[in-house]
Amino acid sequence: MVVLVTGATGLLGRQVVRELLERRHQVRCLVHTPGHERVFSHRDVEVQYGSVLDTKALKNAFYDVEAVVHLVGIIRRRRRNDFDEVHKEGTANVLAAAKDAGARHFLHVSVIGAANDQAYPYLYSKWLGEQEVLNSGIPYTIFRPSMLFGEGDEFLNALAGLVRLFPLVPVIGSGRNRLHPLAVDDLARCIGMTLSREDLKCQTLELGGAARMSYNDLVGEVAKAMGKRRLRIHLPVWLMRIVASVSQGLMPRAPITTDQIRMLGIRSVAELGEVERVFGFTPQPMAGNIDFVNSVGIADSIQMLMGSMPRRIRDH
Numbered sequence: 252m253v254v255l256v257t258g259a260t261g262l263l264g265r266q267v268v269r270e271l272l273e274r275r276h277q278v279r280c281l282v283h284t285p286g287h288e289r290v291f292s293h294r295d296v297e298v299q300y301g302s303v304l305d306t307k308a309l310k311n312a313f314y315d316v317e318a319v320v321h322l323v324g325i326i327r328r329r330r331r332n333d334f335d336e337v338h339k340e341g342t343a344n345v346l347a348a349a350k351d352a353g354a355r356h357f358l359h360v361s362v363i364g365a366a367n368d369q370a371y372p373y374l375y376s377k378w379l380g381e382q383e384v385l386n387s388g389i390p391y392t393i394f395r396p397s398m399l400f401g402e403g404d405e406f407l408n409a410l411a412g413l414v415r416l417f418p419l420v421p422v423i424g425s426g427r428n429r430l431h432p433l434a435v436d437d438l439a440r441c442i443g444m445t446l447s448r449e450d451l452k453c454q455t456l457e458l459g460g461a462a463r464m465s466y467n468d469l470v471g472e473v474a475k476a477m478g479k480r481r482l483r484i485h486l487p488v489w490l491m492r493i494v495a496s497v498s499q500g501l502m503p504r505a506p507i508t509t510d511q512i513r514m515l516g517i518r519s520v521a522e523l524g525e526v527e528r529v530f531g532f533t534p535q536p537m538a539g540n541i542d543f544v545n546s547v548g549i550a551d552s553i554q555m556l557m558g559s560m561p562r563r564i565r566d567h
């Protein structure tokens with residue numbers, strides 16, 4: 252089966268491509284930034300270049316495509332309309348190209364918490380993207396994960412940077428809000444399995460990992476994996492909003508944005524046991540599976556604090 256993957260060079264995309272190749276699919280990747288295809292050290296994938304906002308490039312890329320895995324997403328905006336453009340219009344463009352090609356299954360990755368609420372621009376735009384999928388007429392499966400963890404992820408590696416640099420790890424707010432981390436390769440496995448599951452067509456699946464965890468738990472887990480003992484220092488949300496807002500004005504890529512701080516307060520959990528129920532396997536716990544955080548050195552930590560993700564860490 253020819254499967255087209257958008258966002259193939261991203262954290263999740265790389266694992267999805269690996270999973271699809273293992274399942275002997277013919278994989279075509281839409282690569283946004285020329286050169287980023289270097290993350291595929293092999294020559295087993297076909298590469299087409301283009302943005303989801305470029306309908307001509309999409310038309311050229313989608314011939315003979317039987318299924319689409321649409322993973323494009325941005326978590327930071329550079330301009331006011333970025334989120335809606337990429338998540339709504341981009342998704343609409345990809346759906347139109349998939350429809351023209353006669354694709355029979357559209358797998359779309361959204362996020363837990365996507366909702367019709369403009370107070371949260373990222374989540375609102377992800378909801379708009381879901382609406383495009385629901386109204387497209389193409390059989391779809393929507394995945395709504397909470398946070399994803401795995402080698403190259405920005406969340407735990409940034410936390411590792413804080414653990415590396417500071418004896419007291421800064422936490423915004425109480426840190427008690429719950430997330431439901433899922434290993435990125437477990438989600439990729441679910442996506443791979445879904446391509447042969449007629450029963451999952453026209454379904455939306457909220458998926459979380461082995462355990463629900465608070466931000467404070469995540470700090471503890473990362474410190475444990477690094478063999479460090481760390482206390483936390485809790486910083487008031489209002490203060491960090493000001494810091495984020497000023498640094499967004501001054502830095503090309505602030506370490507955290509005001510949008511992200513607002514989202515820290517949202518509970519982001521799925522039903523427990525959903526991966527087992529739908530896919531029949533147990534997701535990996537975080538404990539024992541995040542040794543990659545040890546590769547974050549002092550120079551990497553400073554670079555991340557300045558808002559840029561070292562390529563060495565991201566592309567590993």
Ligand SMILES: NC(=O)c1ccc[n+]([C@@H]2O[C@H](COP(=O)([O-])OP(=O)(O)OC[C@H]3O[C@@H](n4cnc5c(N)ncnc54)[C@H](OP(=O)(O)O)[C@@H]3O)[C@@H](O)[C@H]2O)c1
Nearest residue numbers: 258260261262263283284302303322323324362397398399
């Ligand atoms: N990571 C998480 O914790 C998490 C949690 C919940 C949901 N999700 C969702 O899961 C999906 C995958 O996330 P991820 O963490 O793998 O993201 P990621 O690592 O940031 O990767 C995003 C991918 O999208 C591509 N892209 C961005 N703008 C594009 C455009 N205009 N046209 C074509 N491609 C474009 C990027 O290519 P370039 O780098 O070349 O721009 C990259 O390959 C997203 O939809 C995200 O919202 C992620």
